[in-house]
Amino acid sequence: MGRTTGRTKGRGFAALAVVVPVLLTGVAACGSDSGGSGGDVTITFVWWGSDGRANLTKKAVELFQQKNPKIKVQTSFSAYQAYWEKLATQTAGGNPPDVLNVDSRYLAEYGGRNVLADLNQGAGKQISLADVNPELAATGVYQGKRYAVPWAQNTPAMIYDPAAFTAAGADPAKGLTWDQFADATQKVSAAGGFATRGATDFGILDTTLEIWLRQQGKQFYTPEGKLGFTADDLRRYWQLAGKFRDTKGASPADVTASYNTSPEQSPLGKKLTSSEFAYDNLLPAYKKANGKNLSVAPYPTDAAGNTGQYRRPAMFLSVSSRSRQQEAAAKLVDFLINDPEVGKIVGTDRGLAPNLKVRAQLAATATGNDKTLYDYEAALEPKLGAAPPVPPKGAGAIQKLLQRTYEEVAFGRMSLDDAVNRFMSEAQKGLS
Amino acid sequence: MTTLRTPDPPVAPPQAARDRRRDRPAGRRRGSQPEAFAFLTPWLLGAVALTVGPMVVSLYLSFTDYDMFTSPKWIGFGNFAHMFTGDDRYLQSVKVTLIYVLISVPLKLTVSLLVAMLLNRSRRGIGFYRAAFYAPSLLGASVAAALVWRALFMGGGPVNELLAFFGWHTPSWVDDPQFSLASIVLLGVWQFGAPMVIFLAGLKQIPAELHEAAAIDGAGALRRFRHITLPMLSPVIFFNLVMEAIHAFQAFTPAFVIGGGRGGPADADLFYTLYLFEVGFQDFRMGYASAMAWVLLAVIAVVTAIVFRTAKLWVFYDDAEDRK
Numbered sequence: 001m002g003r004t005t006g007r008t009k010g011r012g013f014a015a016l017a018v019v020v021p022v023l024l025t026g027v028a029a030c031g032s033d034s035g036g037s038g039g040d041v042t043i044t045f046v047w048w049g050s051d052g053r054a055n056l057t058k059k060a061v062e063l064f065q066q067k068n069p070k071i072k073v074q075t076s077f078s079a080y081q082a083y084w085e086k087l088a089t090q091t092a093g094g095n096p097p098d099v100l101n102v103d104s105r106y107l108a109e110y111g112g113r114n115v116l117a118d119l120n121q122g123a124g125k126q127i128s129l130a131d132v133n134p135e136l137a138a139t140g141v142y143q144g145k146r147y148a149v150p151w152a153q154n155t156p157a158m159i160y161d162p163a164a165f166t167a168a169g170a171d172p173a174k175g176l177t178w179d180q181f182a183d184a185t186q187k188v189s190a191a192g193g194f195a196t197r198g199a200t201d202f203g204i205l206d207t208t209l210e211i212w213l214r215q216q217g218k219q220f221y222t223p224e225g226k227l228g229f230t231a232d233d234l235r236r237y238w239q240l241a242g243k244f245r246d247t248k249g250a251s252p253a254d255v256t257a258s259y260n261t262s263p264e265q266s267p268l269g270k271k272l273t274s275s276e277f278a279y280d281n282l283l284p285a286y287k288k289a290n291g292k293n294l295s296v297a298p299y300p301t302d303a304a305g306n307t308g309q310y311r312r313p314a315m316f317l318s319v320s321s322r323s324r325q326q327e328a329a330a331k332l333v334d335f336l337i338n339d340p341e342v343g344k345i346v347g348t349d350r351g352l353a354p355n356l357k358v359r360a361q362l363a364a365t366a367t368g369n370d371k372t373l374y375d376y377e378a379a380l381e382p383k384l385g386a387a388p389p390v391p392p393k394g395a396g397a398i399q400k401l402l403q404r405t406y407e408e409v410a411f412g413r414m415s416l417d418d419a420v421n422r423f424m425s426e427a428q429k430g431l432s
Numbered sequence: 433m434t435t436l437r438t439p440d441p442p443v444a445p446p447q448a449a450r451d452r453r454r455d456r457p458a459g460r461r462r463g464s465q466p467e468a469f470a471f472l473t474p475w476l477l478g479a480v481a482l483t484v485g486p487m488v489v490s491l492y493l494s495f496t497d498y499d500m501f502t503s504p505k506w507i508g509f510g511n512f513a514h515m516f517t518g519d520d521r522y523l524q525s526v527k528v529t530l531i532y533v534l535i536s537v538p539l540k541l542t543v544s545l546l547v548a549m550l551l552n553r554s555r556r557g558i559g560f561y562r563a564a565f566y567a568p569s570l571l572g573a574s575v576a577a578a579l580v581w582r583a584l585f586m587g588g589g590p591v592n593e594l595l596a597f598f599g600w601h602t603p604s605w606v607d608d609p610q611f612s613l614a615s616i617v618l619l620g621v622w623q624f625g626a627p628m629v630i631f632l633a634g635l636k637q638i639p640a641e642l643h644e645a646a647a648i649d650g651a652g653a654l655r656r657f658r659h660i661t662l663p664m665l666s667p668v669i670f671f672n673l674v675m676e677a678i679h680a681f682q683a684f685t686p687a688f689v690i691g692g693g694r695g696g697p698a699d700a701d702l703f704y705t706l707y708l709f710e711v712g713f714q715d716f717r718m719g720y721a722s723a724m725a726w727v728l729l730a731v732i733a734v735v736t737a738i739v740f741r742t743a744k745l746w747v748f749y750d751d752a753e754d755r756k
Contacts, residue, residue: 081693085713092500092718109716113501254587254603257697272587397715400694407698411609422520430715 042072043098043325045332047315048083050262050285053349060342064335071328080261084396091115091320098323099332102148102316104139104387105395108225110318111147112393117319118145119333123326124319127334131355135386139313142390148316149337152281154351155309155377155384156207158297159268159286160275164188168198172275172297175307178240181300185249188274198249200267200276201256203241203406206399208277211299212237214308214385225392226431231424238409238416245410253410259403264289280376281314281351284369296376298383310385314351348373394430401426494723499716511723522724524699525707528613532703533680536620541672544624548631549661562632569625578619578689582606585615585690606690609700616701619686627672634668635661663748670747674739681732684709704728 047057054077061073076097078086084106090096091110102110110116119127119140127149129137140148160172168191170176170184185198202208210220219228244250255267262285263269268276269289278286280296287294298307317336319329336342343358348370353359363374391398405423408414414422469476494511496504515522551562571577585591587604595602605611638661646656662669684705691701695710704724712721 081714088500088713088716110501113499115501252603254607254697257607258586258604258692260692394715404695404699407609411698413609413698 040070040072041325041328042074043323043328043332044074044076045099046075046083046087046097047077047101048080049077049349052285053077056346056349060336060345061332063339063341063345064332067335068328068331071331073332094322096320096322098320098325098329100318100320101151102318104313104316105391105399107140107142107148107316107390108393109396111142111145111390114321116147117321117323117326118147119149119319119330120146123330126327126330128338131338131357133311133354133356136311136313136354139311139387139390140316148313148318149333150313150315150354151317151336152314152348152351152354153311153377154279154281154314155312155380156211156299157278157280157309157376158275158299159278159280159283159294160297161290161292162295163292164191164196164198164274167191172300173295175298175305176300177303178300182244182247182249185244185275186247189248192274194248196271197251197255197267197273198275199244199251200259200273201241201245201250201253201410202277203238203245203410204256204259204403205277206402207279208299209234209237209402210388211277211308212240214310214388215299215302215306219388221389221391221395223389227424227427231420234423235416235420238406238420241406242409242416253407253412256410257407268294279312279314279351280373281348283372284349287369296372298380307380307383308385309380309383310387312351312387352377392431397430398427401430490722490725493719494726496719497717498719498722500718501716504719507719511720512727514720515724515727521699521702521707525695525702525704528700528702529681529683529704531613532617532620532683533677536617537673537676537680539617540621540624540676541627541669543621544628544672545631545665545669547624548628548635551628552632552635562629566625566629569623569628571623575685575689577623578686581615581619581686582690585611607697609696609698612691612696612700616683616686616690619690620680620683627676630668630672631665634665638664666747667749670739670743674736677735677739678732681728681735 045061047053049057054075057077058075061075065071065073077083080103083101087096087100096115102116117124119125124146129149132150133153136150136153140146140150158172162173165172165184165188168184168187170180170187172181172184176184181199188198189196206220213220213229213233216233218233222228241250245253250256251267251273255272258270259266263278263282264285266276266278266286266289267273268278269286271290271292276286277299283294283296299309301307317333319326319333323329338355338358340358340361343353343355343362347362348366352373353362362370363378366374401423405414405419405426408422409416409419493504495506495508497507497510498504547565551558551565568577583589585605587607589604591605592602602608602611605615642660642664643656646660651659682705683703687696687701687703687706688709690696691706695702695706705728708721708724708728711717711724
C-alpha cells in the first residue's frame with residue numbers, strides 16, 4: 001500500500017518538474033516579445049558589409065531615431081556570405097528582420113517566396129521614388145511586384161594602378177580594347193618581374209562575364225530566368241581569360257583561387273596584381289588595402305566600343321512581409337533613400353545616392369574618392385544601359401559554380417570543353 | 433596494482449559497485465525513481481527540445497523537398513537517390529572526407545602516441561612540456577587556429593618561405609588543389625593533445641615490473657614496445673581510434689576557414705559537412721541537407737560498429753582473466 005501512494009505522489013512530482021520549467025520559459029518568451037507597448041515600436045534592420053560601413057549606417061539610423069522618437073531601431077550586420085546564411089536561418093525560423101538589405105542575386109530567391117513585402121501595397125506606398133532614376137527604380141520589381149527599392153547606384157568597373165599602366169604605355173581611363181588590355185597587362189607583369197601581375201584573372205567573375213556578354217548584345221539571364229548564353233559563348237570567354245593567363249598578364253591559378261569578394265582579401269588588395277574588375281564604390285576599400293593611389297576605369301571594350309556597363313542597384317532595401325511594424329519599416333526605408341542628411345553621412349560607401357536631387361547636391365561638394373566616383377559615373381552616364389532583368393532563383397549559387405569550374409581549367413585539372421560542359425549542365429540543373 | 437579502466441562500454445562495472453547495488457532494499461530503489469527524474473528534468477528538457485526533437489524533424493525533412501520558406505513536399509527516397517546518381521559534388525565530398533579520415537586518423541594516433549611516450553618520463557619540468565604539447569588541442573576546432581594556419585600556409589607565408597629556402601618552390605598551399613587538403617590534415621594532426629593525454633594515462637598504468645622483467649630477459653626497447661606497451665595499451669588505442677574516427681568524419685571548421693568557406697580551390701577541401709552546410713544554408717535545400725546528415729550518421733555508426741567487431745582480434749583486456 002505504501003508503495004502505491006509513493007508511486008502516485010512521485011508521478012505527480014515528476015509531472016510538476018516537467019511542467020514548471022516549461023511554464024517559466026513560456027513566461028520568459030512572452031516577456032521578450034512586448035516591445036510594442038506604450039506607443040513606441042521597435043524594428044530590426046540588418047545589412048552586410050565592413051565595420052566602416054556599419055559606423056556610417058549606424059549614424060544614419062541615429063538621425064532617424066532623433067527625428068522619429070517613437071521608433072527604436074535595432075541594427076546588426078555581417079560579411080556578405082555570412083549575411084545570407086544568417087538571413088536564411090532567421091527567415092526559416094519565422095523571425096526575419098523588419099528592414100533588410102537584399103542583393104539582386106537573391107531578390108528572386110526571397111521575393112519569389114513571399115518573404116518580402118510588396119511595397120506597391122499598404123504601408124510601402126509612402127516610400128517615395130519620385131526622384132529616383134526610373135530605370136534604376138525598376139530593378140527592384142520582380143514579376144510585377146516591388147519587393148525592393150535601390151539604396152545606391154554603382155557600376156561594374158575596373159580598379160587599377162594608374163602608375164603601373166602608364167609605365168606600360170596604356171591609359172585605361174580613356175578606354176582600352178580587350179586586345180590592348182591584354183597587351184598592357186603583359187607589360188605590367190613583365191615590369192614587375194611577374195611577381196605582381198597586370199590583372200586578377202577574371203575567368204571566375206560572373207559580373208565580368210555578364211558585361212562581356214552585354215558588349216555583344218547578349219545577356220547572362222533571360223527574362224524567363226534561364227541562361228542567356230550558350231556553351232560556345234562561355235568557351236570563348238574562358239579562352240579570352242586563358243590568353244591573359246598564358247601570357248602571364250593575369251594572376252597564376254593559386255592567386256586566383258584565393259579571390260574573395262572583400263577588397264582586403266582579393267589579389268589586388270593583397271598587392272599581387274595591378275588591376276581587378278569590381279564595382280566603382282569599392283575604390284576606397286581597395287585603395288586602403290593596396291596602399292597605392294588606385295583609380296577607376298571603364299571596362300575594356302570590343303572594337304566597336306560597347307562598354308556593356310549599366311546602372312546597377314548596389315544594394316536594395318526591403319521590408320519583410322511578416323513584419324508587424326510595416327509603417328515604421330517603410331518610414332525608415334523612405335528616410336534612408338530620400339533624406340539629404342543621410343546622403344551626406346553615408347557618402348559613396350555603397351555607391352551613388354539613389355535620389356537624384358540628393359546626388360546632385362552631394363556631387364557639387366564632393367572631394368577625394370567621392371569626387372573620383374562622381375566624375376567617373378558622370379562621364380559614363382550617357383553610355384550606361386538599363387539593368388538586366390532580375391536574376392532567377394539559384395543565381396547566388398551560379399557565381400560559385402563559375403569560380404569552381406574555371407579553377408579546374410586554371411589548375412589544368414580539366415579540359416576547357418569538360419569544364420564548359422560541367423558549368424552548363426550544373427547551371428541548368430540549378431536554375432530549373 | 434590497479435588495472436586500467438578504459439571509458440569504453442564493453443567493460444563491465446567493477447564488482448564492488450555491483451555488490452553495493454544488490455545490497456540496497458528493492459522498495460527504496462523504486463521509490464527513488466521519481467526524484468531521479470525530477471533531478472534529471474533539466475537535462476531531459478534539453479535533450480528532448482534541443483536534440484531528440486530536431487532529430488525527428490530532420491528525419492522527416494530528409495524525405496522531403498524543403499527550401500526553408502515554403503512548406504516541405506514529401507518526395508520519399510528522392511534525396512537519397514539523387515546523392516548517389518545525380519550529384520558529382522556529393523561524391524567529391526565523400527572522396528575528400530574519406531581521404532581525410534584515412535590519412536589524418538592513423539597519423540594523429542601515431543604522433544600522439546610518440547609524444548605521449550616522450551612525455552612519459554620523470555624529468556624536471558615535464559609538467560610544463562605536457563601542458564605545452566596539450567595546448568594546441570585546447571584551441572582545437574577554433575576559427576582562430578584555422579585562420580593562423582591559413583596565414584602560415586598561404587602564398588608568401590612562412591611555410592612557403594621556409595620550403596623555398598631549402599629549394600622547394602611550392603604554390604600557396606591553401607589555394608592549390610594539390611596541397612590544400614594536406615594543410616588541413618596537418619592542422620588536424622597538430623591538435624593531437626586529447627588522444628595524447630589519454631595515451632599518457634594509459635602508459636602510466638602499464639606495470640613497470642613487466643618492462644623490468646623483459647629487460648632482464650634481454651628484450652630491447654623495440655621489442656618491449658611491440659610485446660608489452662602495444663598489447664597493454666590496446667584498449668586505449670581502441671578508444672582513441674573510435675573517438676578520432678568519429679571526429680574526423682565530422683570535421684568542419686578547419687575546412688570552412690582554410691577553404692575560404694566554399695570548399696577550397698576546385699573543391700579540393702569540400703568536406704562532407706561543408707557541402708551539407710552549403711546545400712542547407714546557402715542553396716536553401718534543407719531536405720537534401722537533412723538526408724545527407726542521416727547518411728553521415730549511418731556511415732559513422734557502421735564504421736564504429738566495424739571497429740567494435742574487430743576489437744576482439746586485437747584489443748587485450750588485462751582484467752578479462754580476473755572475471756572468469
